[in-house]
Amino acid sequence: MAAIVTAAVLAVPSGTAGAAGPAGAGDWSAAWATGLHHPVPGNDWDGPNWSVDGFTGESVRQVVRVSTGGSQLRVRLSNRYGTQPLRLTGATVGSSGPGAAVRPGTLRPLTFRHRPSVTVPVGAELVSDPVRFGVAALDRLTVTFYFADPTGPATFHQGGLTTTYRATGDRRSEPGADAFGGDTSHSWYYLAGVDVSGPPPRGAGRGGSDGRDAARDTVVAFGDSLTDGYGSTPGADNRYPDQLAERLVAGGHRLGVVNVGINGNKLLADSPCYGERGVTRFHRDALGQPGVRAVVVLIGTNDIGGGGFPDFGCGASPVVTAAEVVDGHRALVRAAHRQGIQVVGLTIPPWKGAFGYDTPANEAVRDRVNDSLRAGVGYDALVDLDRLLADPADSDALRPEFDAGDRLHLNDAGAELIATEVARALR
Template sequence: MFSRKHVASLLGAVLTAGAVAAAGPPAAAASDRWFAAWATSVHAPIPGNQFDGPNWSLEGFTDQSVRQVVRVSAGGSEVRIRLSNAYGSGPLRLTGATVAQAGTGAGLKPGTVRPLRFGGDGSTVIPAGRSAVSDPVRLRVSALDSLTITLYFKGPSGPATFHQDGLTTTYRAAGDHRRDEGSAAFGGETSHSRYFITGVDVTGAGGPAGTVVAFGDSITDGHGSTAGADNRYPDQLAERLVRSHRRLSVVNAGIGGNKLLADSPCYGERAVTRFSRDALSQPGVRTVVVLEGVNDIGAGGYPDYFGCGASPEVTGPDLIAAHRQLIRSAHRAGVRVVGATITPMKNFTGYYSADKERVRDQLNDWIRTSGEYDAVVDLDRMLSDPQDPDALAARYDFGDGLHLNDAGADRIADAIFRALCC
């Protein structure tokens, strides 16, 4: 059994190579007619853990079908799928894939299965460090519909570029079952991670006019919200936008454990590196919401950050400079950027000290008062305990003093909705 320390050592070179590839846009440049309707941010393969459960990223897939369900935040008459081999150890050979309207569990809605093609071919090879976009598929979808993507690998895929904390069920079956409308073949093995898929884009009549990217760490990723319920704050923001008939899609670019200033083989590349790929390269991006920094502060100075390498100690000026870098990058791309203050962390084991709290306060004061963000959402003040402002209010606490329950995610979604729309 691999330990996280062992994998961190093995994958250091892979992470470095992935960082180079991630600096540029996806394999197919975003077109004005396409808008991201669902997305996830990927990182290097790692073992499972007690928080997120087992995953299949290190072993990959051989003569297996992987079925993944996603909920899109906007509709259209055509869709396309984005895939990544950013952290692969070699070429990713995809034998074939389909997309369909989701049924129950691993089942598909009858009559909706569509084959995916890549440059007209039913199969594709994605070099290590690269990504791919499928050809457009005619499939009518509505906002908040669920789609099912089935990937089949006849030969070994190698280690899987993936997103660990998917908070949803992914299914695996032996053999080629990409066209199966039923779920019988997928009854045995499940995971709660995402594999290779990074985005679903839509176009056509009734589609969105712009995309909002939620960029951040585990608070954005949704750790603490109810698994399988689409209750992360970006999900709830999307629901508000749909109810208000505003033509904006929302995608989630959060990675649990992610930091502004330090790479991690377990928790992804530093935010200042991945911002271009994961936020600014999303098709149709109009606004990015930034919530990053709590892990830099709380884990700062640790010689081993949850088994994933050293975490450098940071200062307020260090973090402010990183936020300024994100703002400048967004503005150069013509994208509006909303800053969120760092949420309370006092009762999260190992993250709090008087010195670290001073760093959090310094960064939050700058976000609130500098005027450098186009808009500010003060999550710190709205989520804190009135009797202890350094602590998360109990009604929003998942139970560990840092992560938010569904009510906390709903509170963030409401605040960001108002910043975007009112």
């Protein structure tokens, strides 16, 4: 039975290796990643996006914050949900300046098999050649793609809580922001991940470094909007995985943290808007990350709370039983353990007052799922968010100081609490 933690106890040995093996000088660890899904139109709550139309004769500039450093990096490019081969004319990476600007002198070309252009088949993901580029933990990088030819609908991540920039023409080598002045989105396009290898620059970063190639591994945060960060402050990197990365860096731990949560994602059902079911995408999005050592799982809210919702264009929402959800969690645990990967579970937080989710039947299923998780389904540790986030005056409701405003999602303070407890679980 897993340890149930409100002050967590899981120890992750420094020699533990995930599927990709230990991250030494010639190995790679994911420093940033996102969960990708089908293109969908924008909406009133997520805002507009460019995924349905894609890009033609345009440059797309995207900013990410890496969670761990290295002396070289590579970029992963995905056409998993495209409808035609994706022709990338060229790409660059550089250190981020303000807005769409890149720090002068830092732009580097990205190549694929030593060529500036590449075609990514439908359903495929390609990785760039390594680039000598010193980057420290919590640095921001700017990746610019140029698509001369029509891309068709774009594989993307809708809920980026970020600012992505678009400009006409080939702007990949321009450090300035002027060309990217007015056309922005809050999503990521085609960008699946940034990996690092080798020692970070001497003295670099908020965690410090003596230049040695110390052990490095990746923690993957897997789940739905509670992981993706819906409800946290846009543009502030205050999702719980972001705050977890900051805590690990401050504590001197060379553990990368990547966030593959997807808003609306379900454990047991596919959605054309909210991604493949968790039990399917877990193998690719979580266990397939380079250097993965541990996975943190928070999922099931939408299966239970959204069960029975009508299909409004994003797929059916079947009614689920507690046993089905628990079996889904067991499947994730078994898959992780088969690859020697530690897995931390989180109970499903309260949602009393959340529109559509708060029904007596749904609450009963949530309670039974959480009771089963506490009793033990194989997690190496369990952080009991249900109790940690509950209002002392009503255990079925979120504490007001953690509520983003809809009784379901968490604000920055709620994300900070999760980060604190998960950081303890990973020590």
